[in-house]
Amino acid sequence: MITRTKDAWVAAASLVLAAAAATGGTHAALANTYLPNVVVRTQDGARVRFYEDLIKDKVVLINFMFTSCPNQCPRTTANLAKVAEQLGDRLGRDVRLISVTLDPATDTPDVLKDYSHRYGTKPGWYFVTGRQKDIDAIRQRLGVREDTDDLMQHTGMLIYGNDAREKWAAMPALAQPKAIVRSVMPLIQRTADK
Amino acid sequence: MLTRRDMLKLGLAGTGYVILGPNGIISRADGDSLPASPATTPFIDELPLPGVIVDADAFLDLPYEFLRFWVDPNTTRFFRIASEQRVVKFHSQMPPTTIWGYKDLTPGAQQSVGAGSGQPLPFNVLGPTIVQLFGDLGPPRDQPLTCTSNPAPFGGGFVVRHINCLPPDHTGFGFPRTTVHLHGGHHLARSDGFPVSLDNPPTYIPDGFPRFIVMEPPGFVAPPTEPPSQPTTELCSDHSVVTERQRLDYYYPILDPGELDIVRCASNATEGDKGERPSTQWYHDHVLDFTGPNAYRGLAGFVLCFDELDSGNENDPNPAALHLPSAPYDIPLAIQDKRFGADGSLVFSSFDHDGFLGDKFVVNGAIQPYLEVKRRKYRFRFLNASNARIYRIFFNDGNPLGQTFTMDMIATEGGLLSSPLRGVVSFMISMAERYEMIIDFSKFSTGSVLYLENRLPQSDGRKPDDGLLPQGSGNTLLQFRVTGDPPFPDNSQVPDVLRPFEAISQAEIDRAIRRSFRFERTDGAWAINGRFAGDLDTPIATPKRGQPEIWHLENSSGGWWHPIHIHSEFFRVLARNGTPPSITARNPVVAERDGLARKDTILLKGGDEVDVFLRFRDHLGPFVFHCHNMEHEDMAMMARFDVVP
Numbered sequence: 153m154i155t156r157t158k159d160a161w162v163a164a165a166s167l168v169l170a171a172a173a174a175t176g177g178t179h180a181a182l183a184n185t186y187l188p189n190v191v192v193r194t195q196d197g198a199r200v201r202f203y204e205d206l207i208k209d210k211v212v213l214i215n216f217m218f219t220s221c222p223n224q225c226p227r228t229t230a231n232l233a234k235v236a237e238q239l240g241d242r243l244g245r246d247v248r249l250i251s252v253t254l255d256p257a258t259d260t261p262d263v264l265k266d267y268s269h270r271y272g273t274k275p276g277w278y279f280v281t282g283r284q285k286d287i288d289a290i291r292q293r294l295g296v297r298e299d300t301d302d303l304m305q306h307t308g309m310l311i312y313g314n315d316a317r318e319k320w321a322a323m324p325a326l327a328q329p330k331a332i333v334r335s336v337m338p339l340i341q342r343t344a345d346k
Numbered sequence: 347m348l349t350r351r352d353m354l355k356l357g358l359a360g361t362g363y364v365i366l367g368p369n370g371i372i373s374r375a376d377g378d379s380l381p382a383s384p385a386t387t388p389f390i391d392e393l394p395l396p397g398v399i400v401d402a403d404a405f406l407d408l409p410y411e412f413l414r415f416w417v418d419p420n421t422t423r424f425f426r427i428a429s430e431q432r433v434v435k436f437h438s439q440m441p442p443t444t445i446w447g448y449k450d451l452t453p454g455a456q457q458s459v460g461a462g463s464g465q466p467l468p469f470n471v472l473g474p475t476i477v478q479l480f481g482d483l484g485p486p487r488d489q490p491l492t493c494t495s496n497p498a499p500f501g502g503g504f505v506v507r508h509i510n511c512l513p514p515d516h517t518g519f520g521f522p523r524t525t526v527h528l529h530g531g532h533h534l535a536r537s538d539g540f541p542v543s544l545d546n547p548p549t550y551i552p553d554g555f556p557r558f559i560v561m562e563p564p565g566f567v568a569p570p571t572e573p574p575s576q577p578t579t580e581l582c583s584d585h586s587v588v589t590e591r592q593r594l595d596y597y598y599p600i601l602d603p604g605e606l607d608i609v610r611c612a613s614n615a616t617e618g619d620k621g622e623r624p625s626t627q628w629y630h631d632h633v634l635d636f637t638g639p640n641a642y643r644g645l646a647g648f649v650l651c652f653d654e655l656d657s658g659n660e661n662d663p664n665p666a667a668l669h670l671p672s673a674p675y676d677i678p679l680a681i682q683d684k685r686f687g688a689d690g691s692l693v694f695s696s697f698d699h700d701g702f703l704g705d706k707f708v709v710n711g712a713i714q715p716y717l718e719v720k721r722r723k724y725r726f727r728f729l730n731a732s733n734a735r736i737y738r739i740f741f742n743d744g745n746p747l748g749q750t751f752t753m754d755m756i757a758t759e760g761g762l763l764s765s766p767l768r769g770v771v772s773f774m775i776s777m778a779e780r781y782e783m784i785i786d787f788s789k790f791s792t793g794s795v796l797y798l799e800n801r802l803p804q805s806d807g808r809k810p811d812d813g814l815l816p817q818g819s820g821n822t823l824l825q826f827r828v829t830g831d832p833p834f835p836d837n838s839q840v841p842d843v844l845r846p847f848e849a850i851s852q853a854e855i856d857r858a859i860r861r862s863f864r865f866e867r868t869d870g871a872w873a874i875n876g877r878f879a880g881d882l883d884t885p886i887a888t889p890k891r892g893q894p895e896i897w898h899l900e901n902s903s904g905g906w907w908h909p910i911h912i913h914s915e916f917f918r919v920l921a922r923n924g925t926p927p928s929i930t931a932r933n934p935v936v937a938e939r940d941g942l943a944r945k946d947t948i949l950l951k952g953g954d955e956v957d958v959f960l961r962f963r964d965h966l967g968p969f970v971f972h973c974h975n976m977e978h979e980d981m982a983m984m985a986r987f988d989v990v991p
Contacts, residue, residue: 224869295697298870308870309699309981318518320696321635323982324871324878331881334542335635338523341569 186318188293190286192252195264195279202290206278207315211247211339213332214311215325216296218255219267224308227326232310233271234329239336244276246340252290254303256281314339380693383686383706386437388714389825394469395677395710396647397456399476402426407578408505411536411554412597418501425504426451427473429524429561429631429645430511430583435468436706437713441690445644446512446520448473448629449583458711461677462718471711472680473629473647478504480600480623480653503599510592511582514563519694520643521636522563526596528649529778529911530627530759530946532603535967537596538913539632541984542882544968548988551967560633562591603915606964607892621847622916622944624651624761626678626727626780634882638702638733638976642694644711646731648678655845656762660838670756671725671784671838677717678727681775681823682708683735700906701734701807701977707800707823716825721788722836725756728783730775733976736810736907736949738802739823740772741785744795746818751796754840757782760916760944762845774802776909776949778974784840787828794828807977809907809952847944850894850918850959858894858959861887865910865950865973865983866902872973872983880982882970887987889962896920897958901950908978909949913969914989916944917960924955947974962989 189203200206215232217225229251236243243249253259259267264279273279281287291297296307310332313320323335404419416422428449433442447470449455455474458467512522527539534553547555564586568574575591582588599606602618631637631645652658660672670676683704685693694702706713730737742750755767759780766784773781790796800821804810815821863886864875872879874886889895897917899910920926948956972984 228869293697295695295699306870308868311697313696317516318696319521319636320519321521321980322699323635323880324869324873326869326871327878327982328881328883330545331883334545338521341567 187315188286188289190282190289192280192282192286193261195261195268197261202280202282202286206248206250206280209316211314211336212250212312213247213336214250214252214294215309216252216254216291216307218253218303218306219259219263220255221303221306224304224306224326228308229267229271231326231329232277233273235332236274236277238329238333242340243274247276247336249273249277250280251278252280252287254287254291254306256284256287312336312339380685380695381687383684383693383704384440384688384690386439386706386713388822389716391438391469391712391715392460392463392465392467393677393679393710393715393717393824394458394467394471394712395461396458396470396472396475397450399425399427399450399474400452400454400456402452402507405505405507408595408597409536409554409556411552412505412595413499415553416500416503416597416599417505418499421501423504425474425476425506426509426580427506428509428511428582431513431516432470434470434644434711436471436684436686436690436708436711440686440713443686443690443692445471445692446522446640447471447644448647450474451509451583461674461710464674467712469711471644471708473645475648475650475678476504476506476629477658478598478600478627478649478651480602480651500599500601503597503601506596506598507580508561508594508596509580509582509588510561510563511584511586511588512563514565516563519696520639521633523633523636524561524640524645525559525594525632526629527632527913528596528598528627528629530624530649530780531598532601532622532914532916532964533596533598534965535914535969535989537598538969539596540882540968541632541634541637541970544883546883548967550991553965553967555967556594558591559594561594564588564592566591601964603961603963619847620653621845622760623653623656623845624759624916625656625757626650626729626759626782628680628729628731628778628780630731634880635980635982638980639694639696641731641976642684642702642733643692646680648680648727648729650678650727651761660836668762668841668844669837669839671723671836675720675722675838676725676727678710678729679824680710680729680731681737682732684708698807699977699981701975703735703804703807704732707821709824714822714824716827718827718829719787720830720832721790721792721828722832723784723786723788723838723840725838726783726785727757728775728781730777730779732777734777734807735804736774736776736802736909737800737823738772738774738810738814740799740801740817741783742797742799742817744797744799744818744822744825746816748818750817751785753783753785755781755783756840756844758943759946763943764846765842765844766840772801774949776907776947776974777976778909778911778947779945779949787826788836790828792828792830794826796826796828797822798824798826807975808905850920854894855896855920855959858896859889860896860898861889862898862900863971863985864900864902865908872903872978872981874983874985877985878982879972880984882968882984882986884986885968885988886985888990889987891966891989891991892961892963894959894961897960898955899948899950899958900955901953904952906975906978907949907951908973908975908983909947910971911947911974912958912960912971913946914965915960915962916946917948917958918944919948920957920959922954922956965989966991 605618
């Protein structure tokens with residue numbers, strides 16, 4: 153029997169989400185509950201709120217990784233580096249990359265900074281760490297918390313979306329960089345048109 | 347309604363299990379993730395029937411390839427359909443709901459009517475029903491075609507001009523870009539609803555493959571690197587001018603597979619395969635990564651197919667006709683599950699990647715409707731148009747201690763069976779599958795009340811829960827009320843031979859190219875053969891046109907079930923898990939057996955391996971195959987294959 157934990161979809165948050173959906177999207181009402189607004193730290197040591205400071209009104213790409221992950225994560229980060237390259241000056245301006253560590257105890261801001269340097273990441277790409285329970289809440293809400301505690305089984309999905317328009321989708325983070333950019337561009341374009 | 351104790355006995359507690367009670371009140375075993383839809387009293391609204399599409403005047407501002415090869419304004423039919431936002435009702439007790447739906451733009455377009463009463467209804471959720479006829483328009487299909495080295499436009503078939511009139515600045519789930527897939531069709535690649543515009547579309551396709559295949563919403567401003575989108579003479583319902591990138595013309599030739607090879611003088615041309623005529627198809631949005639929310643918002647409609655055999659007239663004077671129950675006793679049933687907010691709005695979760703489940707059963711756009719029936723035979727065309735819910739449907743009296751009655755199965759996705767499967771107790775129907783059932787109400791007395799009940803519990807988008815619910819648990823889709831004898835005698839028949847076709851010969855099996863596709867999770871994402879699904883820039887296979895193929899489809903992601911849909915051709919199941927599919931009426935996976943049924947969607951349960959036989963004829967170019975759990979499809983569980991000369 154499947155017992156996938158969905159506890160973090162706490163009733164209160166769900167009610168607000170449903171209420172917002174019901175009214176055709178009262179976006180302001182969602183600010184604190186739509187996505188977890190937990191305090192996290194970036195690779196630069198800055199304390200930011202996950203939703204309000206990183207995602208709100210932005211087009212974002214979110215993946216999950218940890219620095220000691222031997223196989224999938226390095227390939228994914230390298231792949232996203234190519235995505236970042238193809239996004240050019242849109243990265244940071246129109247779109248953000250957010251890589252959330254699954255191993256916050258190990259992946260301190262300094263560790264993440266070293267890691268990001270290895271991939272030559274540019275402004276607009278945030279590596280994020282925080283308290284384990286906050287990281288778990290983020291995973292839960294984005295629907296990518298696995299049944300197992302085995303980090304090697306963690307999600308390889310790239311969640312992407314336009315927060316202002318409440319449009320979200322997902323694709324493999326190891327998909328062709330060109331395909332990732334092609335999927336994200338329409339979200340950016342409509343934002344730019346606004 | 348089940349008590350919590352009943353559910354514990356069934357092992358259902360603790361899974362967020364949702365039941366629709368007979369009184370329309372939802373009970374749940376424990377904390378489900380979203381609030382329940384408002385309570386609705388079942389069976390107070392009549393089953394709606396979407397309007398039949400109206401022919402538009404011919405329009406010839408069409409792609410060059412259509413005019414060169416296909417469209418003859420004297421024999422081709424023309425339709426205009428907009429994707430639009432509109433307000434409808436799902437239930438008379440619920441506030442109106444804003445949906446995205448297909449709309450017939452031709453003057454005189456028909457609204458939904460009650461399937462029994464014929465009275466107008468406000469349940470305008472489904473798009474207009476396209477009724478497709480083989481052989482009554484265009485060149486006669488019953489005479490042998492001849493090879494001509496320089497053929498004139500072939501004629502026949504139909505053109506649909508799809509126009510995207512969705513709100514460009516929309517906020518909420520779904521994305522207002524569209525492509526349209528006519529599901530079950532054997533059509534041009536360019537008209538197949540490829541999910542994404544390709545930067546480098548293939549150039550070898552005689553029918554062409556447009557650079558821009560995705561329709562943009564109104565007000566689209568092309569990026570500086572692309573040509574601007576010019577205004578056209580088309581208008582959306584709000585009179586706004588439609589630009590080129592907002593619309594796409596789709597041509598559906600309605601040829602039997604193989605006929606095109608004759609016309610084009612192919613060396614391996616054989617007679618067209620009339621045994622492959624479909625009967626129930628549907629069209630729905632197919633845009634990359636957002637098919638689930640867009641179709642959930644309402645972008646779906648029926649295509650019903652007829653010919654001289656299945657003529658849609660039970661009183662047909664033609665002795666060769668089958669005389670199956672016909673309109674108004676031939677009724678399509680689009681089964682969906684949806685969830686609603688207190689104000690009637692549709693609720694969806696973009697972060698439920700396993701597959702979104704609703705808590706209200708919706709049939710043809712109405713929540714748990716009723717249908718008044720006469721004491722005679724009916725033909726019901728079941729379509730599972732849900733995102734992620736699999737059903738097992740029983741016909742019964744709704745009483746926990748009462749009776750279950752049998753149905754006769756006559757068709758699957760690939761059209762009529764070679765002979766009916768009689769005495770079917772229940773059937774399982776996964777997403778996008780179609781099954782057609784004959785129900786004979788003549789054995790029930792006037793005043794009888796009967797039900798279509800889904801007894802398959804499912805609390806997670808991954809797959810159904812174990813076991814079956816007891817009869818009368820309340821997961822009722824539709825109520826039948828037997829109101830009396832029909833006004834005219836029931837002349838309909840269900841003959842022992844429907845549309846016969848031969849088993850695949852051993853010789854063809856021997857010369858088939860074998861390919862294997864493993865659907866799996868690799869590096870935490872969907873993959874096919876270890877390769878990341880969703881790479882639509884390059885084909886995973888390039889089957890040669892006309893070449894027999896056997897595809898081994900394997901579900902290696904044990905915790906998930908995947909209904910796999912292959913575009914362009916029907917297939918036949920040779921084996922499931924190494925053995926030929928069963929044929930007993932008690933087995934819900936009845937209709938797979940080679941020689942009995944053709945399919946375009948096949949359910950792979952956890953660990954299942956299925957061998958299917960297929961052959962790609964006529965149409966070259968890129969198509970896709972994918973999981974039809976729409977959330978899996980939107981997470982790139984899809985691959986491209988190119989049919990090559």
